[in-house]
Every structure is written in C-alpha cells, then in structure tokens.
Amino acid sequence: MKGIIGKKIGMTSIFAQDGKQLACTIIEAGPCVVTQVKTKDVDGYEALQLGFEDKKEKHSTKSELNHFSKAQTAPKRFVKEFRNYTIEKALGETITLDIFSEGETVEVIGTTKGKxxxxxxxxxxxxxxxxxxxxxxxxxxxxxxxxxxxxxxxxxxxxxxxxxxxNDRVKMKGLKVVKIFPEKNYILISGSVPGHNGSIVYIQK
Known part of the structure; x- marks a missing residue:
C-alpha cells in the first residue's frame, strides 16, 4: 500500500482528450513527513506514520513535541498510519505526490457532510x-x-x-487520478470525494 494525507479544496471540471467535460475534485495532498516507522519486531506490524500540516508548539503537548522531535520536524495537526507501505521511507523523510501517476486508480477515504x-x-x-x-x-x-x-x-x-x-467514514473506490500539479501539491481526482471543502481525506492504493 502507498498513501498520502490531503485536504479537499473543492471541485472543478476539465476537458478530456475526447472533448468530454470531466468533473474533478481538487485535493491538496502533502507534503507529508514520516513521523514514525513501525516494524513487525517492535510493534507487531509494519506501517508508516505520516504527519500533515504544521501546528504551533503552544498548541501541542509535551509528548507530541517529543514524538515529532525524533523526526526533526514541527508538530503536525493530522497524523495517519498506512500499513504495509510499499515504498521504503526513513524517519523524517518527506512523501509527496510523486508516488502517484496520472491515469492511476486510487481509493479516497473521507468523512461525509453531517446532515x-x-x-x-x-x-x-x-x-x-x-x-x-x-x-x-x-x-x-x-x-x-x-x-x-x-x-x-x-x-x-x-x-x-x-x-x-x-458524518460517516466513507471509502470511495476506483477513482482515477486525472492530473497532478506537483508545484502546488494539487491532485485532481475524477468524480466526487466525501466531505466538505477543507476536510481531511486519505488517498491510498
């Protein structure tokens, strides 16, 4: 598995090569820092813990500051574990959108709007x-x-x-990566993604 944490920006539409208009969701994904590497010998399973979006130290507990200092990074607002990560990354390394490619099929996990x-x-x-x-x-x-x-x-x-x-956790499967803008950390995914604008989503494959 490979994955990244992102924030839903909104929706737009682009024109495909065949001239059809395609509705897409814009997600600002990454860069994410590897804040912990879990191994089978120590933790009982293999996983990468990723952190996304910095937050101020005064809003962090001492245990959080100690945890993130091991990765030599600022405290993170959102943390997520991805099990059996297929890409080898060390503690403190950064994961960006280059792990995905245009035309690839991914899964997106998010929380739907509360009614x-x-x-x-x-x-x-x-x-x-x-x-x-x-x-x-x-x-x-x-x-x-x-x-x-x-x-x-x-x-x-x-x-x-x-x-x-x-307000339910939903996984959308079979979504296609339409376009990637690495300089802005934007990824365009075909169709709709659960959640309101500004909500946190997880993109994985």
Whole structure:
C-alpha cells in the first residue's frame, strides 16, 4: 500500500482528450513527513506514520513535541498510519505526490457532510403516505406503519426510520487520478470525494 494525507479544496471540471467535460475534485495532498516507522519486531506490524500540516508548539503537548522531535520536524495537526507501505521511507523523510501517476486508480477515504436528524424522505428516499386528497393534509412526509400490533408485537431491528444522517467514514473506490500539479501539491481526482471543502481525506492504493 502507498498513501498520502490531503485536504479537499473543492471541485472543478476539465476537458478530456475526447472533448468530454470531466468533473474533478481538487485535493491538496502533502507534503507529508514520516513521523514514525513501525516494524513487525517492535510493534507487531509494519506501517508508516505520516504527519500533515504544521501546528504551533503552544498548541501541542509535551509528548507530541517529543514524538515529532525524533523526526526533526514541527508538530503536525493530522497524523495517519498506512500499513504495509510499499515504498521504503526513513524517519523524517518527506512523501509527496510523486508516488502517484496520472491515469492511476486510487481509493479516497473521507468523512461525509453531517446532515443532523433527518426524516425518512430525506434519509431513505421514502415517498410519503397516501395522496393529497381524502383529508391527509399532514401525512405527505410521514413514515407510515412500522410494525404489527398482535404479531410480531414489536418493531424489527434495522427498520428504516428517521435519525442521524451523514458524518460517516466513507471509502470511495476506483477513482482515477486525472492530473497532478506537483508545484502546488494539487491532485485532481475524477468524480466526487466525501466531505466538505477543507476536510481531511486519505488517498491510498
């Protein structure tokens, strides 16, 4: 596996070679510093811990300052482990977008936008109960019946009802790297990526 930490900037569109307009997500990925190298002998598994985006020392704990000082780097705001990293990197080295190439297929992990408490129409796509006639003036977005009375005398688990929506960790697979701008640390990925603008995402393969 190889991967990098990035920040979602927004969306744009570019024209492909065949003239079709292609929607893309702009992600500012890296540079990431290797803040820890985990080995099977010491930690029980192999992984690289990457740090992204500097933060002030006054906002860091002493244990964080000691941890990042071993890599001779400033304290990082976001830290992520990538297991079984295929590219050999030493402690303190930098990982940039050159680990990916245009046309490559990657996975992007992010947290979706939180929608709060939503009803069944928005959350599950229900059509509502009944029609606008026959006196049903307040049932257009209602869930309807949720269970039987005498049998089974309960509501089954997993019943699609109103509740909290969004703010879930989602992995998007099969996304294509359209273009890379190494001087700006920008990577353009086809399609949409979960999360709001400014949210942290993980690109891996």
């Amino acid at each position: 709060g408490f939503q009803g069944v129409v928005k959350r599950h796509g229900f059509g509502g109960v009944g029609e606008a006639t026959h006196g049903q003036h307040d049932r257009s977005r209602a869930p309807g019946s949720i269970g039987g009375s005498s049998y089974p005398s309960r509501v089954f688990k997993g019943m699609r009802m109103a509740g909290r929506m969004g």
